[in-house]
Amino acid sequence: MESMLNYSDIFVTTFNNEIIVTYKNVHGVWVAIDPKPSLIRTEYIFENEIEVMMPIIAQRIDRVENLLALFSQGLDGVGSRSVALLVKNNSTPIVIGPMLINGLQFNVYSNANHYTFANTQESGVWNGSSSLDQNSYLVTGTRSSVKLSRIVRVDVDISNRYLYSISNIQLPGVLPLLDFSSISNSQLRDEAKKNWDDFRIANTNLAVNSTVTTAKVLFETLLVYEFNATERNMDKLLSKLNQRLDTSETAKQFNFTRLDYHLMEKLRLLHQRTHPERAVRKNENIRPEMAYSIHQDVIQVLKSISLL
Numbered sequence: 001m002e003s004m005l006n007y008s009d010i011f012v013t014t015f016n017n018e019i020i021v022t023y024k025n026v027h028g029v030w031v032a033i034d035p036k037p038s039l040i041r042t043e044y045i046f047e048n049e050i051e052v053m054m055p056i057i058a059q060r061i062d063r064v065e066n067l068l069a070l071f072s073q074g075l076d077g078v079g080s081r082s083v084a085l086l087v088k089n090n091s092t093p094i095v096i097g098p099m100l101i102n103g104l105q106f107n108v109y110s111n112a113n114h115y116t117f118a119n120t121q122e123s124g125v126w127n128g129s130s131s132l133d134q135n136s137y138l139v140t141g142t143r144s145s146v147k148l149s150r151i152v153r154v155d156v157d158i159s160n161r162y163l164y165s166i167s168n169i170q171l172p173g174v175l176p177l178l179d180f181s182s183i184s185n186s187q188l189r190d191e192a193k194k195n196w197d198d199f200r201i202a203n204t205n206l207a208v209n210s211t212v213t214t215a216k217v218l219f220e221t222l223l224v225y226e227f228n229a230t231e232r233n234m235d236k237l238l239s240k241l242n243q244r245l246d247t248s249e250t251a252k253q254f255n256f257t258r259l260d261y262h263l264m265e266k267l268r269l270l271h272q273r274t275h276p277e278r279a280v281r282k283n284e285n286i287r288p289e290m291a292y293s294i295h296q297d298v299i300q301v302l303k304s305i306s307l308l
Contacts, residue, residue, distance in 0.1 A: 013112035030099040042069040043139045054206040057139050058146045083164045089114035117161040172203045172295035188225045208291040209274040216271040226254045234268045254305040263297040
């Protein structure tokens with residue numbers, strides 16, 4: 001990254017079917033940067049955009065060219081990572097050439113995309129926060145393997161360019177199909193199947209609020225079945241489970257444990273934060289890290305009651 005940060009403007013073009021990253025030196029000569037830096041396609045989003053934008057970004061991430069990330073070892077020591085962002089200039093591609101490549105001059109005349117480093121001159125767009133004081137994130141990867149990183153620190157170098165320190169977020173894995181045939185009530189069995197499918201879709205889309213909501217609805221269905229309840233009320237259903245655990249009452253079918261109870265209670269409390277008016281009023285938006293941890297909680301409970 002150090003060599004790349006010596007340049008204020010970067011241009012990306014193609015020569016002999018190869019991507020070339022270049023700059024214009026003080027003598028007005030185009031020079032290919034060698035070794036060629038690894039510039040990663042990325043998108044920059046705020047926390048409140050993740051629910052809607054993650055599925056959309058996943059479909060286009062391998063075609064993104066408006067924003068490129070340049071990674072290096074982080075400012076916080078071994079294991080940390082820093083990122084500089086290169087923003088594509090909105091003007092039409094320029095024609096460059098001739099060009100020095102590995103010290104040899106080639107008569108390259110081709111269109112090039114113009115990039116500048118994200119900096120303090122751009123009205124706070126890239127400063128790592130928003131008017132709602134939310135966290136900001138970088139999305140990288142491919143359609144089949146999207147990666148999400150939270151920006152944990154923002155520094156400004158001597159040229160007023162932003163350097164971001166990031167932390168990778170552990171994303172949920174692929175969920176299997178489940179067999180709910182052990183549920184004798186056909187209506188609740190069908191509901192449980194649909195609830196599970198909805199949860200799997202929410203996980204695939206990395207949808208924060210939907211992941212929490214669909215998991216809560218699934219457990220609600222299982223608890224309604226277990227206690228022959230007539231009312232879908234997670235709080236009351238968990239109170240019934242808590243009483244049963246205190247008295248060692250025999251389970252009807254699903255032998256929920258004390259750990260299962262606490263995991264589902266955590267889910268109930270998280271679900272309260274999915275209501276927009278509460279999240280805004282109390283600044284209780286669910287962070288992606290917390291929502292995606294639900295994946296493991298759900299698996300733990302389903303294994304405990306022998307559904308997985």
